[in-house]
Amino acid sequence: MTTAPLNLLDLPARFRNPALDEPVSSSWPAPRAAAGRPSGELVDSFGRRIEDLRISITDRCNFRCTYCMPEEGLKWLTSDRVLTYPEIVRLARIAVDLGIREVRLTGGEPTLRPGLADLVGELSELPRLASLSLTTNGFLLTKLAGPLAAAGLTRINVSLDSLQHEKFHQITRRPALDKVLAGLEELENHPSISPIKINAVAMRHFSEDEVVAFAKLARRKPYVVRWIEFMPLDADGNWERDRVLTGGEIKEIIERQFMPLVPVPSQDPSSTSNRWRFADGLGEIGFINPVSEPFCGTCNRIRLTADGQIRTCLFSVEEYDLRAPMRAGATDHELADIFHNAVANKEKKHKINEGEQFQRASRSMSQIGG
Numbered sequence: 001m002t003t004a005p006l007n008l009l010d011l012p013a014r015f016r017n018p019a020l021d022e023p024v025s026s027s028w029p030a031p032r033a034a035a036g037r038p039s040g041e042l043v044d045s046f047g048r049r050i051e052d053l054r055i056s057i058t059d060r061c062n063f064r065c066t067y068c069m070p071e072e073g074l075k076w077l078t079s080d081r082v083l084t085y086p087e088i089v090r091l092a093r094i095a096v097d098l099g100i101r102e103v104r105l106t107g108g109e110p111t112l113r114p115g116l117a118d119l120v121g122e123l124s125e126l127p128r129l130a131s132l133s134l135t136t137n138g139f140l141l142t143k144l145a146g147p148l149a150a151a152g153l154t155r156i157n158v159s160l161d162s163l164q165h166e167k168f169h170q171i172t173r174r175p176a177l178d179k180v181l182a183g184l185e186e187l188e189n190h191p192s193i194s195p196i197k198i199n200a201v202a203m204r205h206f207s208e209d210e211v212v213a214f215a216k217l218a219r220r221k222p223y224v225v226r227w228i229e230f231m232p233l234d235a236d237g238n239w240e241r242d243r244v245l246t247g248g249e250i251k252e253i254i255e256r257q258f259m260p261l262v263p264v265p266s267q268d269p270s271s272t273s274n275r276w277r278f279a280d281g282l283g284e285i286g287f288i289n290p291v292s293e294p295f296c297g298t299c300n301r302i303r304l305t306a307d308g309q310i311r312t313c314l315f316s317v318e319e320y321d322l323r324a325p326m327r328a329g330a331t332d333h334e335l336a337d338i339f340h341n342a343v344a345n346k347e348k349k350h351k352i353n354e355g356e357q358f359q360r361a362s363r364s365m366s367q368i369g370g
Helices: 085-097 116-124 141-151 165-172 177-187 208-220 247-257 323-327 332-344
Strands: 052-056 102-106 131-136 155-159 196-202 223-229 261-263 274-278 284-288 301-304 309-311 318-321
Touching (some): 085 102, 102 116, 177 196, 196 208, 208 274, 247 261, 247 284, 318 323, 323 332
Parallel strands (some): 052 102, 102 131, 155 196, 223 284
Antiparallel strands (some): 261 274
């Protein structure tokens, strides 16, 4: 993993240790006052306007999904390296001033971090923020759905790769399917959180026999089911292309074995999901196809890792440090400049389909934030 030059060499001299030529982060002085608020929309060199920020609040997780991390887990960040809630709120406010309209909290597993509802409450008060969502494995939703709804959460994605107990245990290495399903049902009691989306990772020789069951779930419950193609983001580096079950193949299974699908009209061009409804209008299925049908040309997303690094693509190998300058006393305008520099260098596309030109991400999914 490399770090973008701006973060170490282009900072004002007061942020740098002359002996080491790197940011000083031990004293964490308060930011200096700066006139006005940061401004200037985040537009990359390809003309894509960045309006979606994914914020990871922890790298820790209580599941051990096989496509994400090894059974023994990973080496977690120490607490001093993780952004505090006030730091997260500050960076989110700056990002909103720069045109971010959607914030999604991710992990790791974000519900493991104490005080999550308090963070949601603060973020929900940011002016001009149109959407505040959460990605979770759902294990703790039976107790957190109510507080999150009351705090202002507007949308949620729940990861659920199997509806069968044995297969759920196999993929997550946890016997927790009933707890996740109970969490989903608790969400139904809080209609201010809508839509409820289920994200299922599609893997060949694992998912095929459950495609119809998930389709029926999308009709029986108020859930939008979305199939996500298996991507090379596992910590073990075991991804193989022939394990990718494509969205097109899943759609064909649904239409052959269950019911025809019709496209949802007027879809957001920057959405990751290709949305379809059942022919009779009851229920929605989405397909997120980053491998078979890359959507990089309309990507409007950047990510902030739990340790304060901007990543402009899931498959980035460079990161842009916000934590060290912020803790060294950077003003909002100076932090905004780092956002702008990161976006200016956003990749044109990932290169999963380009053979040896593809370079795996510098971190696994749980370390990046989904």
